[in-house]
Amino acid sequence: MFRAAKQNKIFQDVVDQIQEAILEGRLKPGDILPSERELKEMLQVSRGTLREALRVLEQKGLIHIKLGVGGGAVVQDASYEPVTESLALLIRHQKVSLTHLAEFRAGIEGEAAAHAARQINSAQAEHLHSLLNQAAACIGPGEDQTQTFLEADKAIHMHLSAITRNPISIFVHKSIHENIDRYYEQFLVMDVQSMQENVQDLKNIIDAVVSGDVHKARGLAIDHVHRFTIYMQGVLSQNQNNSDS
């Protein structure tokens, strides 16, 4: 029924003031706040208190503090990085597993594919095909190209979500992807056959999207993520066993 009557902590008040100024657009990305010595006069607080507030704002990703002359607190553009970071923290806390990530990813990936199937245009279709070719080009004998392949794979998924033109969808995808990638950073190697199966999966999805088959696109995307996840978990547990022995 009631809310906290007042803000006792001064630094919190400073955080709120500056945050509001940024969110309301009175401060725009690239703007530089006055120097700490000026700000503390304007806000009538000590420099220590002001700096605590700036640290919080920095942690929130709203500002970036530059050193040296001409430096200062630079207002940042909105970024999904804080989301990714706090998500990563949860994962390290073991509150979120790879399975959770993959399951959720399958859902939004399917939805993105379904959405894309409804509104894709020819230029976007063209781009998807060229990305697919890049992915296919990574496959072959010779040095390991797992990283390059995964990059290309990721680019295709990101472009599918980009087609929806929905910023929320795009940065949620990014956060989830980045955190999944963290699991794979451990010298993961895919064999040629798996890559080929993946490319075939992607081709099927893209075909369904381009042909406008909403349900098929969704289903294929979901299945693809599931298959990919099961494969990766297999490789990871195998690596685990090897390093145990």
Next chain:
Amino acid sequence: MFRAAKQNKIFQDVVDQIQEAILEGRLKPGDILPSERELKEMLQVSRGTLREALRVLEQKGLIHIKLGVGGGAVVQDASYEPVTESLALLIRHQKVSLTHLAEFRAGIEGEAAAHAARQINSAQAEHLHSLLNQAAACIGPGEDQTQTFLEADKAIHMHLSAITRNPISIFVHKSIHENIDRYYEQFLVMDVQSMQENVQDLKNIIDAVVSGDVHKARGLAIDHVHRFTIYMQGVLSQNQNNSDS
């Protein structure tokens, strides 16, 4: 190819040390860190620097700082709040439209319903029905119960996502809902007919979920969100016109 060679900022080093201690379990939730005056001796830093570090850790949700004697930095259990908060900040910062929010919500709401249809048990079905009854009970002549109804409506959606038992799904839902609510906080009133249509929608979704019809559940959930959004936009623009005149 290379990464930053070293950590120049002392406070960052302090953050890293304490964060690692928490993530590795050397510090457990509920533990209280030494007082600032002790910590600054242990870490060989000034109190100001230490406090900047503590503020960052607090912002990350890793500690909570209590005042007074016996107070200090209490280690927190992992929480979804920082993710939700940064997500909300991103949404506000990008000035994401209600349409974007609703569109994305329709997708994950549909996916949650589909997922729930696959694995719902009788106790959960029971709970859903009781929530549905609560929502229905809000409808009737007399004082406006829009808020109560929306609460009940929200509870049903949240429970559907809770059935998936996927923490990511749960807090993404929560963030999206919270941010959508921000648009409705302006003395919104629903008429009786709309509420009844909504309850019917929810009943259909729940029936589909309980009967395990995955595709139907997904489709109904998506349609429901779309209808609800269109209705709300209509009411909002009408309010807008009224306040203009």
Next chain:
DNA sequence: TGAGCAGAATGGTCTAACCATTATAAGATA
């Protein structure tokens, strides 16, 4: 013309003090 140096502005850190909040223990009172 270019390299190098000096100065100034700015964030980073330190010290030392005092204020505000709160749990606990001592004391006063019924």
Next chain:
DNA sequence: TATCTTATAATGGTTAGACCATTCTGCTCA
């Protein structure tokens, strides 16, 4: 004895002023 009040001390919150470290700018000099 039991309960309320009060004093005390420990802890975070805030302030002030100083100095160090980094970096841009422009000047000097070869």
